[in-house]
Amino acid sequence: MNAVISKENPINGDVLIIASEEKLTSLRMDLKADISLFLNAGISVAIALTAGPRSADASKIQDLIEYGLKVGCRFVGKGDAFLASSTFVYDTPNFLRNGVEVQFSTEQIAYLIEDIDWFRSDSGFGKVLDRSAAIATGSTIFLGSSNDDLKAIQIHAPNHRSALWNFLNSEDSVPITKVVRESKEFWLGSTFDDANRELGVELKKISKKISSSQDTHLVLRAALPSRLENPRDGKEVILGYPFVPLNKEQFIASLDVYILPLSGLKSNDWKSEISYCLNTGIPIYIPELLRPVVEERAHYFDGRITNELIDRILSPEQNSGADNLLEEKYRSSRMNNFRNLCDLLGFPLHSDAAEVLKNDESLPPILFNSTRINEMERKPKKVCFVTSNGAGMGHLTRLLAVARRLDSDVVASFISLSQACGVVSEYGFDFEYLPSKGDLRIEGPEWNKYFNRKFVEALNRARPDVVVFDGTWPYQGISLAVKSYEAEFVWMRRGMWRQEISSTSMVRNPNFSAVVAPGDVAEKYDKGATQRAIDAYEVEPIVVMDESELLTRAEARKELGIGLDANAMLITLGAGNINKIDDDVAEIIQEVRALKVPWEILMTSPLISNSDHHKSDVRSLSIYPLAKYAKAFDFVVSATGYNSYHEWLAYKVPTLWIPNLKTITDDQISRAMFAHDHGLGFAVAPESNMGISEAIKKLADRSIRDMIISKMNEYSFDNGAYKAAKYISTIAKER
Structure with missing residues (x-):
């Protein structure tokens, strides 16, 4: 030694x-x-x-x-x-x-x-x-x-x-095959990092410059949506990079040109992106200071985004023979640094290693690209889920529940107006974010023109066999697409509409191929237009997680930092009238603090940010899906939106129901009253004659909570997401 x-x-x-x-x-x-x-x-x-x-x-x-x-x-x-x-x-x-x-x-x-x-x-x-x-x-x-x-x-x-030895080190791999798109659009890709504000400014410059070209897009593979779009300027950024790629490798393979601003060097992924581009033969424009490593296999600029640079990139002459020459330079000069060094060090790389690596799904995609490309060529049936931008995440969560349970040979993707749509990527789904008129701060007529165009563009990229829309009012762009786009359209239409809402939305959309109606435990109290509808394929209530997927009480409490024997309650009132919610939250916290034994109080983070009434004994939660941790709580205080209502019932969590009184369509009061009248918790609502103080005292009593749980067992249901998923999968396969 x-x-x-x-x-x-x-x-x-x-x-x-x-x-x-x-x-x-x-x-x-x-x-x-x-x-x-x-x-x-x-x-x-x-x-x-x-x-x-x-x-x-x-x-x-x-x-x-x-x-x-x-x-x-x-x-x-x-x-x-x-x-x-x-x-x-x-x-x-x-x-x-x-x-x-x-x-x-x-x-x-x-x-x-x-x-x-x-x-x-x-x-x-x-x-x-x-x-x-x-x-x-x-x-x-x-x-x-x-x-x-x-x-x-x-x-x-x-x-x-x-x-x-540099960031272009690579193992032997088959060159990545460039994806040939059916559209004739020009796709200019770049790196992206939500935390890099300087990069965001440069990307906006690119987007603004190409806005006059109706066949040009700036394309970014982003985990979360960002505010880079400006419909007044015409063409916008494609965010989330939907539908085509299963991974970054296929994102690169679908581009026409890749550009890296100088500010992008502060982000995380540009090195692997450049390597993928070179391996695929995608022309790249990168800062001059990278020339010593990449050498003559790229176009170089000083790193600043200018109109002259974008004109140069979009020039047909620039992206033909010149780039073919660059590709040949790369192919002929490419050195496999990693294999050379392993040979130098005496580490053996066996000839059968490539086959072993190709079949190992845990490895980076560059090592098994041919397998991925073959998967694309099989062209599985595709379902695109489209969600409106409701008061919370209900539409997105309900469709996610169905997407997770589609047949294994059916591929799901999402188009959503919800800024939270990035959560679907955590389940392996591609998505595209289209801002709502509220996010863009524009009026309805202007937004309709914008959405009509953007929605069709997104569908052309997705090429779905089935489009599933979840929302109360199909937007003008969706109604037009139903009549003209070659796909089957399905409306996921929950019930419990407020009594004063007319049935115009249903009557004016007869061209949907099918309507799926998620069940509602409170349907006996449904006074709205949908309870008279006979056009729907009915399924049981839909929840995002099966009870078998939940963490146990011990597991959930360990992750949330709650003692196993502690008393713990959760406040999650969702979106709505912020002033009314703040008043309710203040009273709930006051009443829980006044109980004879101490209780840990947890509150979902949007409420924390909107309320000044909490102190150090109120903890913030920001987790998705919250349902996974349901068994951690002895009782919850919840709004009565569709998803929350059925999740707490399905997972048998005693609940104080406080309906959102400001919803446009959803009859949360009737849901709350059904639960109150049938022993499924307590409601503080206009018709319940119960206040927050009385309800909190009752829910703090273990024997009363046990009675509520017993009643909830009587109203248990199978997860309707399975039946809905099978129905939609069948429509896709029969098309």
Whole structure:
């Protein structure tokens, strides 16, 4: 054992990576991608951070630690001893200056050299060799982050092995096949980061410039919607990048050109996006400072977005022969840095590794792209779920419940006016966000023109076999599409309309292929237009989660930080009249605090932000779906919107029902009164003759809660999402 390790029984591993905080933001390296390359090849990885002072912002370090632990890395530090086959030093000057706290020895060590002048100086090359002699039993390897740097290293250290190493490192892979779209639109893609405001400004410049071109789009793969659209200028940004890609690889493969503003270098994904573009042959426009790494395989600019630059990108001449030449330059000069280095280090990469990797769904998509493309070519039936922008998330949640239960060979996607539509991506669904007139702050006629055009554009990208709309009033654009677009249209139309709402909405939309009516436990109290309708396919009440999917009481309380034996209640009154909600919340909190035994009070975060009445004993919750944690609460105070009502009933949670009195269509009062009259909780409503104080005292009584739970069992129901999903899947397959 090398003398540098004084401890017995050191940890053994294939690769030790020594990184610094500074190199986590390097423009030439992608540490996470390198870690994945090693792990995917069956090479174990341990990580040590250089010693020395840390910056005040430790988020990059924390992000690396979370990523490393997730993918199976070991972190070593003070008190550890590590024996590595190979060690990679990502910040050579920092390592020589500060060292690391872990004791380690290695057979061979590779140093990344990004500052050639430093390497040539007295404090560079010689000190590297001195340090290597103390910790490495084998040879020293030097890594250049560009071909120019590599040549300089080879001249200065001709007797040492060297290799190229940068963010274009890759395992052998079949070149990604470019997706050929049926539309003739020009799609200009870019990186995106909601937290990068400077990038948002640059993207708006692009969007504004291309707004006059009716066949050009700026396309972003975003996890959440953002305010980048401006319908007054014509063409807008496509956000959420819907329908075509199953992953980032297919997003890139669908573009015509990719552009990276200088501000985009502060975001997270641009390195892998550039690599995908090069592997696919997508022309790229990137800042000049990346030329040393990407070389002559890209178009370069100073990083600023100008009208001249966009004109250059959109020029037909620019995107024909010139880009074919760039693609050929890439294909002919492409070096597989990772395989070359593994050969240099003596790590075997077997010929059958590609087949193993291709079938491993846990690996990055670039390693199994041919499988993904084949999936696309099978053209499964598609269902597009369309939601209006109601007072809460009810429409979106109800359709998500159905989408999760479609047949396995039917693909779902979403078009939504809800700013919360990004939640569907957590379940693997693509989405597109179209702002409502309230979000855009424009009048109805102007918004209708905007929506009519945007909705058809979105459908043309989705190419669905079935479109499912959930909302009370099908918008003008939806009504027009029902008559003209070649797909089956289904209306998900819940009941319990307020008595004063006319049936005009139903009468003027006879062209829907089918109507699905989610059941309502309170349907006996339904006084609205839908209770007389005979045109619907009826299903049981729909909830997003089956009871078997919920966390147990112990699990939910552990995640929420609630003691197992504590008394805990939740306030979740949803959207509505904010002043009325604030008054109710203040009284609820006051009454719970006045109970004889202490209670933990939790409240959904929108209410927290709207209320000044809470203090340190009221905790904020911001989780979706809230239903998953239902068993954590002894009782809840809830509005009586469709989803909340049926979730608390389905999961047997005693409830104080406070209806939203300001809904336009939904008869929440009747739902609340049905529950009150049938022992399914208590209602504070105009007809209940019960106040908040009395209801809270009753729900604090365990024996009364047990009686409510017993009554709820009598009204249990099967989840209608399954029947609705099967019905819609059948429509899609029979088309």
